[in-house]
Amino acid sequence: xxxxxxxxVDYGSQYxxxxxxxxxxxxxxxxxxPPKKAEMWLxxxxxxxxxxxGSNWSVHSEGAPDLPKSLDVSGLGSKKxxxxxVCYGMQLLSHKLGGLVERPLSHRxxxxxxxxxxxxxxxxxxxxxxxxxxxxxxxxATKLPKDFTSIATSEGxxxxxxxxxxxxxIQFHPEVAHTKEGKKIYxxxxxxxxxxxxxxxxxxxxxxxxxxxxxVSLAEKKNLILGVSGGVDSTTLAAVLAxxxxxxxxxxxxxTGGLREGELDELKSNTASxxxxxxxxxxxxxxxIKNIGTTIDGEEKRGKFRxxxxxxxxxxISKHDAEFIVQGTLATDIIESGKxxxxxxxxxxHNVGLDWKVDDLxxxxxxxxxxxxxxxxxxxxxxxxxxxxxxxxxGLFLRxxxxxxxxxxxxxVRSADKTVADxxxxxxxxxxxxxxxxxxxxxxxxxxxxxERVYGHSLAVRAVQTVDFMTAKGFYFPQSVVEEITxxxxxxxxxxxxxxxxxxKPPATTEFE
Ligand code: XMP
Numbered sequence: 001x002x003x004x005x006x007x008x009v010d011y012g013s014q015y016x017x018x019x020x021x022x023x024x025x026x027x028x029x030x031x032x033x034p035p036k037k038a039e040m041w042l043x044x045x046x047x048x049x050x051x052x053x054g055s056n057w058s059v060h061s062e063g064a065p066d067l068p069k070s071l072d073v074s075g076l077g078s079k080k081x082x083x084x085x086v087c088y089g090m091q092l093l094s095h096k097l098g099g100l101v102e103r104p105l106s107h108r109x110x111x112x113x114x115x116x117x118x119x120x121x122x123x124x125x126x127x128x129x130x131x132x133x134x135x136x137x138x139x140x141a142t143k144l145p146k147d148f149t150s151i152a153t154s155e156g157x158x159x160x161x162x163x164x165x166x167x168x169x170i171q172f173h174p175e176v177a178h179t180k181e182g183k184k185i186y187x188x189x190x191x192x193x194x195x196x197x198x199x200x201x202x203x204x205x206x207x208x209x210x211x212x213x214x215x216v217s218l219a220e221k222k223n224l225i226l227g228v229s230g231g232v233d234s235t236t237l238a239a240v241l242a243x244x245x246x247x248x249x250x251x252x253x254x255x256t257g258g259l260r261e262g263e264l265d266e267l268k269s270n271t272a273s274x275x276x277x278x279x280x281x282x283x284x285x286x287x288x289i290k291n292i293g294t295t296i297d298g299e300e301k302r303g304k305f306r307x308x309x310x311x312x313x314x315x316x317i318s319k320h321d322a323e324f325i326v327q328g329t330l331a332t333d334i335i336e337s338g339k340x341x342x343x344x345x346x347x348x349x350h351n352v353g354l355d356w357k358v359d360d361l362x363x364x365x366x367x368x369x370x371x372x373x374x375x376x377x378x379x380x381x382x383x384x385x386x387x388x389x390x391x392x393x394x395g396l397f398l399r400x401x402x403x404x405x406x407x408x409x410x411x412x413v414r415s416a417d418k419t420v421a422d423x424x425x426x427x428x429x430x431x432x433x434x435x436x437x438x439x440x441x442x443x444x445x446x447x448x449x450x451x452e453r454v455y456g457h458s459l460a461v462r463a464v465q466t467v468d469f470m471t472a473k474g475f476y477f478p479q480s481v482v483e484e485i486t487x488x489x490x491x492x493x494x495x496x497x498x499x500x501x502x503x504x505k506p507p508a509t510t511e512f513e
Contacts, residue, residue, distance in 0.1 A: 052089025090169030257285025403442025474502030
């Protein structure tokens, strides 16, 4: 598969994801990473261009995020890739390269502004000399670094470029629709940095099929095992591979005991719509519960889950004489598991970095969730697949927090999840959220039920909105829905309290463990 050509360093601006989407609309894929992760990623990857996003920070504030250490913006500019700083990105470049960034009262700009651009500069090729833009900044570069010249002005410097046009800065936001010619500016930047169109779902599907066929010998008798969960990633991967691997593709699903209500049926119908001929379902609830035992620690639990998961798949590899195991692992899973560059592990994903007795293939390793959804649409899979919210492999095992995972606790959280899911569906809220999490919290607290003291557990309800799960916003339910959920969940005799968690990611992750 083609390498990712653009890295977007996310400094937290509300517009960062819009930069990614704008580039995709122009046909180019990108990876969006916070500065520390970008630093690791750059050690192992050479993109054609790096875009530094905007931010709420001032470069002068204590703790303001820095340029990734491995980013090359030396002297006359990077030899390897083009760098474009947008808003805070431009201020950071100015500040770090010897310019001056100030907060002059005279030219703080918020909202529509008119800038005068140097139409002879390749970044502004075809752009009107006086063009409407969207600005949102208090700080501004008041003196450009040595070797940089101004290529657009408003009240102050609106854009800059170094001598060889490899390091560039724009003070306004070309990704915002109010910037009339913003798309043209990004297209110019893509042209300058030599990026080719690489975002075409059908083409991507063919590339992935070819990549797999390059390593798999169709003539040999041996099979491929694909772990399926019924989710968007594994179902879409099955649909990509089924037409080319045919009966060699054996899809294996594990009933871990941590699935949501009705999930096994959904899995069967989703894999059928993906054209899967061989589906094997392994019932293993008791095995998982037994191995996880009384473990409460999240990482330990994930470790024990992985052990059983691996053991079952190894058995299936032998049973079906498989020469490869294929998994729907995404770029996010790999990044979050610290598998890029130096390890900076956040969570042990149940299926990343396992040491199999056969080779493992991760054909979606460079894709993000929203891209897989586009592939699913291109493959004409039903909305039940491409609109499906994600659900972690270890499932409800991660949703029993601070107390051992017993059959009773799992049943409680499974039924609570169904209750909340039904309520949000009834109110049409499910369309607005990316993932719903209902977790059992093992903190006992006091309540009163029917005039009697109860000492029991609590449930936490969390919904998030996100595009790529690298960052997420907590969703605020309307008050009437909060009341309805609370009342429905506390009907259970042991549930005393319901907490609603709107913490964004970061600092909180989507799941509780
Ligand atoms: P976090 O909690 O890290 O989750 O913000 C990001 C997304 O990944 C899902 N997730 C997992 N998916 N195996 C999976 O298949 C796992 O071990 C795992 N852990 C988290 C999570 O539900 C969310 O969608």
